[in-house]
Amino acid sequence: MRQTFVVLHRYVGLVMALFLVVAGFTGIFIAFYDELDACIHPEVMRVVPPANQAMLSPVALTALVLRQYPDAMITRIDLNQVADQSRRFRLQPRPGLPESSVLNNEVFVNPYTGQILGERKWGDITQGTINLLPFIYRLHFSLALGSVGDYLFGIVALLWTLDCFVGAYLTFPAPQRTSTIRIKTKEQHWLSRWWKAWKIRWHGGSAKRNFDLHRAGGLWVWAMLFVFAWSSVAFNLREVYTPVMDTLFARQSFDEKIPTLAQPLTSPQLDVSAALGTGRQLIQQASHDDAFTIHHEAKIYYDASKGTYTYVVNSSRDLSEKTADTAVIFNANSGEQLAIYLPTGEAAGDTITQWLLALHTAQVWGLPMQIFVCAMGFGVVGLTVTGVLIWLKKRRSRKLAHQLKGSRR
Known part of the structure; x- marks a missing residue:
């Protein structure tokens, strides 16, 4: 079984290599998306x-x-x-x-004035540097291939999630064939042997150093690699993520039970100003009923296909000031509340998802988390490159052994 997992890890890693290098390298910049976007064209982004x-x-x-x-x-x-x-x-x-x-x-x-400072077709790199960060964002999530790239990255993310466990298993020491050692001694011996997997032999030669960088590097940041992998499934392959999470954890259905209209409602009875007033009243009542504090307004958007407004605020149920997902949905004609969504503290599945996405996008803990996610981008690239180098070395060794075997015949 161990050898089977070795083969799986090897070839799944090769399949994922290009995707992970692109995702890791672009993730270095995505960690500082807003800051870099503003630095490139401050005349458009700042006033x-x-x-x-x-x-x-x-x-x-x-x-x-x-x-x-x-x-x-x-x-x-x-x-x-x-x-x-x-x-x-x-x-x-x-x-x-x-x-x-x-x-x-x-x-x-x-x-302050309403003056148009600039415009762009988001992600179209042919427009120049004004779209550099959006284009990097598109590369990060879909190789800039649209819906096809979304699904490709989603499949790779699913493979990556499973491979996280395979890779962790392969770091465990192989079981020893002995029956004379007591259980406690056996555990201590197993842990001492596993501890070697966490270390790097800096002076053991390039091959050993490269192998240790791959194995130990993956172990030290395993939890974050899993966060990146599974949250990528959430971003790109909801068809898998949602059923799995719904099986394990409770989740708020939010707007999923609100039916789609036969014809889009293009002219609702509530205009934006009236909808803002309604949203504010509903969220204030919800904050009283569900015991949360409203920090600031975030956005309001209209869905003509369902005839609904969604009013969103940042509240004490959000993970940080950067995230704003506390929301109320109401009928665009009558103002009747249809759904309320509390990002944390209401359903375990939603809380876990919020943490996964916030960690992936460095939306919590400020600058230190942005730096850590940026460093993880380098780490993902490094783990991928060292894995490919290990495969190339073993491939050359197998080819040489085959040639020597053939020459002896």
Whole structure:
């Protein structure tokens, strides 16, 4: 069985190698996505707050943008206003219009004046450096191949998750054939032999050093590798992640039970301003009923296919100030509450998922976690490269042995 696992680990690793190198290398930059994006084009991402002038409301800014893009619609409005940052809006073609009617789907606006500072078609690297970070993001999650890449990365993530356990098993020392040692002594001996797997023989030659870097390197960061692998399944292969997690843990269904309308509701009775008022009332009541504290507004978005608004805030149920997933869904005509979602503390499956995704994207613990995730990107690349080098060495050894065997005949 051990030899079978060795073969599985070897060839699954080779299948994953390219994907993991790309994911690891691009993850180095994704850990500082917002900071790097702003550094490349500060004239678009940053503003200088004028003295004694308040920012325009998100609703007013939305109206200003739509006047300049009459063929577009905005279904999501970010509500958390930061004094020195531009506001970004995602544009979509109005119903019935072709995709080409909106050339650029992301617009950056001065929140004090409403001036358009820049725009881009998110992820289109042909537009130059303004899309460098979005393009790296696309590479990270899908090799920039769209839905095909999403599924490919999802399958690789699933293989990676399983291989985490195979790799850990292969670090365990092989069982000794002895029956004379007492159980306690046997355990101590097993642990002492396993401890060798955590060490690196720096002076044992390049082959041993490379092998130890692969084995010990994987052991020391095994927990985070598993987090990356399984959370990648959550990002790219929900068809597998959701059933597995639902089998093991409870989960809030959120909006899944809200039916899709026969025809999209393109003109709801509640406009955005009225929807904001309704959302605020509903979330305040929910905070009282479910005992959580609201920190700040995050966003509101409209789903025409279901005729619903979703109002999202950052609350004490979120993992950090960077994450905002506390949400209420309500009918866009009547304002009736349809669902409430609390990211942590309500259902174990949701809490675990929130932690997995937050750790993967460095959304908790501030700068130290960003640096750690960046370092893990280097680590994933290093583990992949050392694994390939081990395979190449063994392949050369097997080929040489085969040649020697043939020459003796």
